[in-house]
Amino acid sequence: MSAVDLTLLESFAIEEGNSPVKATADRTVRITVRPQTVRLRRDLSASASGRRWLLELDVAVRVPDPERMLVACQGFLVDTVDGEALGVVDEVEIGDDGQFALALIVASGWFGRRRFRVHAEQIEVLAPDERRLLVRKPAAGFVSLERRR
Numbered sequence: 001m002s003a004v005d006l007t008l009l010e011s012f013a014i015e016e017g018n019s020p021v022k023a024t025a026d027r028t029v030r031i032t033v034r035p036q037t038v039r040l041r042r043d044l045s046a047s048a049s050g051r052r053w054l055l056e057l058d059v060a061v062r063v064p065d066p067e068r069m070l071v072a073c074q075g076f077l078v079d080t081v082d083g084e085a086l087g088v089v090d091e092v093e094i095g096d097d098g099q100f101a102l103a104l105i106v107a108s109g110w111f112g113r114r115r116f117r118v119h120a121e122q123i124e125v126l127a128p129d130e131r132r133l134l135v136r137k138p139a140a141g142f143v144s145l146e147r148r149r
Contacts, residue, residue: 036061069128070101070120077132078106081124086142089133090115104133105145116142 037058044053071092078086087108092101104118118135125134 064128066126067100070123070126071099073101073104073126073128073131073133075131077130078104078118079132079134080137081134082137084137086118086135087114088112093117106142115145117145118142 037060040057040059042055044055046052071094073089074092076089078089080086087106089104090107090112091105093103093105094100095102101120103120104123106116106118108114108116122136122138123133124136125132127133
């Protein structure tokens with residue numbers, strides 16, 4: 001009996017927010033609003049029949065629109081890229097078109113009394129699963145807004 005190479009093929013979808021892909025310093029993850037397909041291949045050990053199997057999975061990964069998620073990030077924790085805790089997103093300033101966030105108003109301190117603006121260009125990481133943003137701290141620091149009473 002001769003060995004025959006067979007391929008198992010299975011497709012399934014990963015729901016939004018459950019993507020196993022994590023960005024690292026040495027890898028860039030590009031995000032688009034179109035679904036992407038990732039193909040995974042793995043050689044399986046020989047079966048009792050002596051056949052060699054190759055398991056091949058096509059995974060449809062639906063990637064969310066990051067701009068839409070940024071507009072809806074009220075309540076997210078905000079930290080600097082250096083790990084300093086800054087506060088919580090209290091408000092999102094949206095442009096005239098109603099689709100893009102221009103800046104975030106971050107509340108910090110006891111009862112969120114201190115507030116400051118973080119411009120959208122300062123956002124480095126948007127982590128919706130963790131409900132967290134990492135931002136670049138400007139050299140001059142953040143400009144404080146009027147305190148809440």
